[in-house]
Amino acid sequence: MKTKYIKYFIALSLFFAFGCSNTKYLPDGDLLFTGSSVTVKDSVLKKKEKKALENELETLLRPKPNKKIFGLRPKLLIYNLAGEPKKEKGIRHWLRTKVGEAPVLFSKVDLDYNVAVLRNFTENKGYFKTRVSADSTAKNKKATAEYTIWPKRQYKIKNVQFPADSSDLGKAIAQTNRLTLLKEGEPYNLEVIKLERERIDARLKEKGYYYFNPDYILAQVDSTKGDYEVNIKLKIKDETPEKAAIAYKINKIVVYPNFSISKDSVTYKKEDIVQYKDFTIIDSANTFKPRVFDRALYFKKGDLYNRKNHNLSLNRFVNLGTFNFVKNEFKVSDSLKNTLDAYYYLTLLPKKFIRVEVLGKTNSAGFTGSEINVNWNNRNVFRGAELLTVSVFGGADFQLSGENKGQNIYKLGTETSLTWPRLITPFTIESDQEFVPRTKATVRYEYQNRTQLYALNSFKTSFGYIWKSNIRKEHQLNVVDITYVSPNNVTAEYQADIDADAALGKVIEKQLIFGPTYSYTFTNTMQKRKKNTFYFNTEVDLAGNITGLLKGANAKQGDTIKIFDVPFSQYVKIKADFRHYLKLGKEGELASRIILGAGFAYGNSITLPTTKQFVVGGTNSIRAFRARSLGPGSYQAPLTSNSFLPDQSADLKLEFNTEYRAKIYGLMKGALFVDAGNIWLLNADPDKAGAEISKDFMKEIAVGAGAGLRFDFSFLILRTDLAFPLRKPYLTEGQRWVIDDIDFGNGSWRKENLIFNIAIGYPF
Structure with a gap:
C-alpha cells in the first residue's frame, strides 16, 4: 500500500515539475505572457462598482494567456511535452496541434492598442476624458501587463429630445418616445443609443416604413451644459432617401x-x-x-x-x-x-417519400434486439398541405442471459395518421399565429408476442389537436382516444403463474379504454444563452368518466358495465415532469428532473389498466435497477415457476434524477448521475406485502448512482451508462442502504449490482 502512494507522489511531483517548465521552449528573447490586470482608481465609485468595472474591462484585453487550471497550464504543458513533430500525423502531431496549446508570447501583446480599447469603452459608458496607462512586469521568463484607469465622473442623461418636425416620419418617430430606452437620470451609454435606434426602426417597420433603417437616425449628444450631464437630440439624417420616409x-x-x-x-x-x-x-x-x-x-x-x-x-x-x-x-x-x-x-419538398429507421438496442432488463420502421409519407395528399403517413414496424427483443431467458418478445404492427394544418373544430382554440395549429387522426394496430407466455393484440385510434399559444407553450388535446387490448395464445405455463399470483392475470385481461387526454408543455431550453432553463410537461388522462357516471357503474359492488362484452376502464390519471438545466461554463451542465404521477380508478374499475400504470427502473428512469423491476414500495417480486420475472406497476410514482454533464474531448461527453424514486399502490394488495402507500413512503425510496459516456454524432446521441444501487427498498428496514457493500473488485457483487445501459438520446 505504501509503494502505491509513493508512486502517486512521484507521478504528481513529475507533473508539477513539468508544469513549471513551460518557459523552457520559448523563442530566444521572448517571454511567456501570463495575464493582464486592470485597476480602476476612482474616489466616487463604490468598491463593488469598481470591481465590476475592472472585471468588465479585463474581458476586452487581448491576447488571452494560456488557460490555467489549479495553478497549471495543462494544454501548454502537453504542447511542450509533445515536442516538434517530424510529420503531420501520428500521436505526437495530434497531441501538439489538437490537445496542446502553443505558448502565448508577450511579444504579441500590444499595450497601446489595449489602452485605446479601454479608453474607448469607458468613454462609451459615459466616463468622458478617461486617462489610461499601461505597464508590464517581467520575471523568470514570464511577463504580465498592468493597466490603470482614472475615469472621470460618469455623465448622466439630462434630457432626450425626439424629432419635432411636422413630417409624417418625424411624427411617427416622436410617437415612439413613450417606450424609449433613453431614460433621464440614467448613465450615458453608447450601446443603449444604438439599441434605441434599432427600437425606433422596429416600431417604424410596424407602421409601413419598409425602406427605413436605424442608420437614418442621428443622435446628437451635447455635454457642454449641465453638471456632468448630457442632452441627447434624435433627428432624421438629411441624407435619408425619400422612399425611407414613406409609409407603404x-x-x-x-x-x-x-x-x-x-x-x-x-x-x-x-x-x-x-x-x-x-x-x-x-x-x-x-x-x-x-x-x-x-x-x-x-x-x-x-x-x-x-x-x-x-x-x-x-x-x-x-x-x-x-x-x-x-x-x-x-x-x-x-x-x-x-x-x-x-x-x-x-x-x-418531394410530395412522396419513404423513411426507413433501423434501431439496435439493449436495456437494463437484459434484452437485446432490433426494430425496423418503414414510413411512407404523402405531403399535400388532398391539396390542402395535409400529411398522410403509413407506417409498418416490427421488432424483436432477446434476453441472452438473466431471469427472463427464453421469454423473447416479438412485435409487429402498422399505423396510419393524417394531419391537417388547421383546426377542424366547431370551437375556437387560441394559438400563436406564428405556428400552424394542426388536427391529427391516428389508427394503430400492434401484435406483441412474449414467447412461452402470452400474446396481445392492441388497437388504438385517436383524434385531436396540437397547437402553440407561443414559442414556449404547446398544447395537445385528444378529444377521442380509444384503446382496445385483447389477449391471445396464453400458455399453460403462464396460466399456472396466474393461479399462483392473481395479479399476473391483469396483464392479459381484455381492456377497453376511451376518453379525452390532454398534455401541456412549457420549455425555454431553446434559449441557449440562459444559465437556467426549464422544461415542464403535465398530462391528464380521463377514461370512461362520463359513461361511468351516466351508467352508475360500481365495480366494487359488482355493477360492472360492459361494452361489446368488455368492461371499460374508468379512472383519472395525472402526471407531471419538471426539469431544470443549469449551465456550468461552456461545456458543463447540471440537469435535474422530478416526476410525480397519480392514477385513481373508480366506478367501473377497481384498478388502473396495466398499460396505464406507472413503472420505474431502466435506461431513462432509475438506471441502477432493471426496467420495470422495482417496487411497488418495499415489495420484491419473486421468480415465477417458469423463471419469469414479471413487470411491476402501480398507481403512484415519485422519481428524482440529477446528472452532471461535461465535455471530455471532441464528440465524447461524460456524466455522473444519481437517481431515486419508487412506485406505490393506492390500495393494499394481499399478494404484495409492502406495496401500499403509507406515511413512511420516503423510507421506501430506491437510490442508484453511476457514470456514463455520451457520443454526440450530431444526428444522434449514443448513450452508455453504468449504474449500481445505493439503496434497495425491498431489504429489511435499517439495512436498505448498501453503500458499505460496494466492492467493484468482487465478481459476485458486480454480477448482482452493476447495470449496463445503452440508449439513444439523453435520459431527460
Whole structure:
C-alpha cells in the first residue's frame, strides 16, 4: 500500500515539475505572457462598482494567456511535452496541434492598442476624458501587463429630445418616445443609443416604413451644459432617401407555389393565373387549394406594411411542412403610388417519400434486439398541405442471459395518421399565429408476442389537436382516444403463474379504454444563452368518466358495465415532469428532473389498466435497477415457476434524477448521475406485502448512482451508462442502504449490482 502512494507522489511531483517548465521552449528573447490586470482608481465609485468595472474591462484585453487550471497550464504543458513533430500525423502531431496549446508570447501583446480599447469603452459608458496607462512586469521568463484607469465622473442623461418636425416620419418617430430606452437620470451609454435606434426602426417597420433603417437616425449628444450631464437630440439624417420616409401599403399579392430556384425567371400562361380574394396564385400544376394561402398570408390588399405580419406569413409557409424554400420579395408598385407589391416564391419538398429507421438496442432488463420502421409519407395528399403517413414496424427483443431467458418478445404492427394544418373544430382554440395549429387522426394496430407466455393484440385510434399559444407553450388535446387490448395464445405455463399470483392475470385481461387526454408543455431550453432553463410537461388522462357516471357503474359492488362484452376502464390519471438545466461554463451542465404521477380508478374499475400504470427502473428512469423491476414500495417480486420475472406497476410514482454533464474531448461527453424514486399502490394488495402507500413512503425510496459516456454524432446521441444501487427498498428496514457493500473488485457483487445501459438520446 505504501509503494502505491509513493508512486502517486512521484507521478504528481513529475507533473508539477513539468508544469513549471513551460518557459523552457520559448523563442530566444521572448517571454511567456501570463495575464493582464486592470485597476480602476476612482474616489466616487463604490468598491463593488469598481470591481465590476475592472472585471468588465479585463474581458476586452487581448491576447488571452494560456488557460490555467489549479495553478497549471495543462494544454501548454502537453504542447511542450509533445515536442516538434517530424510529420503531420501520428500521436505526437495530434497531441501538439489538437490537445496542446502553443505558448502565448508577450511579444504579441500590444499595450497601446489595449489602452485605446479601454479608453474607448469607458468613454462609451459615459466616463468622458478617461486617462489610461499601461505597464508590464517581467520575471523568470514570464511577463504580465498592468493597466490603470482614472475615469472621470460618469455623465448622466439630462434630457432626450425626439424629432419635432411636422413630417409624417418625424411624427411617427416622436410617437415612439413613450417606450424609449433613453431614460433621464440614467448613465450615458453608447450601446443603449444604438439599441434605441434599432427600437425606433422596429416600431417604424410596424407602421409601413419598409425602406427605413436605424442608420437614418442621428443622435446628437451635447455635454457642454449641465453638471456632468448630457442632452441627447434624435433627428432624421438629411441624407435619408425619400422612399425611407414613406409609409407603404400593400397592393398586389402574388404567390408562386411551384417555384423552381434553378430558373432565373418565372414564365407562365394566362390560364395558370388564379385570383382568390386579395391575392393571385400562379401555378400551372394547380398544386394547392387557394384557401391554404389564405390561412398562411397575413397581408391583405390595402393593409399598411407591417414587419410582424411579414414574418408571420413566412413562418406559416415554413411550418406548413410542404415547402423546402420560401422566398419573399417586396417591390414598389408601378400602378399605385406609395404601395408595395408582395411576391412569394415557394419551392416544394418531394410530395412522396419513404423513411426507413433501423434501431439496435439493449436495456437494463437484459434484452437485446432490433426494430425496423418503414414510413411512407404523402405531403399535400388532398391539396390542402395535409400529411398522410403509413407506417409498418416490427421488432424483436432477446434476453441472452438473466431471469427472463427464453421469454423473447416479438412485435409487429402498422399505423396510419393524417394531419391537417388547421383546426377542424366547431370551437375556437387560441394559438400563436406564428405556428400552424394542426388536427391529427391516428389508427394503430400492434401484435406483441412474449414467447412461452402470452400474446396481445392492441388497437388504438385517436383524434385531436396540437397547437402553440407561443414559442414556449404547446398544447395537445385528444378529444377521442380509444384503446382496445385483447389477449391471445396464453400458455399453460403462464396460466399456472396466474393461479399462483392473481395479479399476473391483469396483464392479459381484455381492456377497453376511451376518453379525452390532454398534455401541456412549457420549455425555454431553446434559449441557449440562459444559465437556467426549464422544461415542464403535465398530462391528464380521463377514461370512461362520463359513461361511468351516466351508467352508475360500481365495480366494487359488482355493477360492472360492459361494452361489446368488455368492461371499460374508468379512472383519472395525472402526471407531471419538471426539469431544470443549469449551465456550468461552456461545456458543463447540471440537469435535474422530478416526476410525480397519480392514477385513481373508480366506478367501473377497481384498478388502473396495466398499460396505464406507472413503472420505474431502466435506461431513462432509475438506471441502477432493471426496467420495470422495482417496487411497488418495499415489495420484491419473486421468480415465477417458469423463471419469469414479471413487470411491476402501480398507481403512484415519485422519481428524482440529477446528472452532471461535461465535455471530455471532441464528440465524447461524460456524466455522473444519481437517481431515486419508487412506485406505490393506492390500495393494499394481499399478494404484495409492502406495496401500499403509507406515511413512511420516503423510507421506501430506491437510490442508484453511476457514470456514463455520451457520443454526440450530431444526428444522434449514443448513450452508455453504468449504474449500481445505493439503496434497495425491498431489504429489511435499517439495512436498505448498501453503500458499505460496494466492492467493484468482487465478481459476485458486480454480477448482482452493476447495470449496463445503452440508449439513444439523453435520459431527460
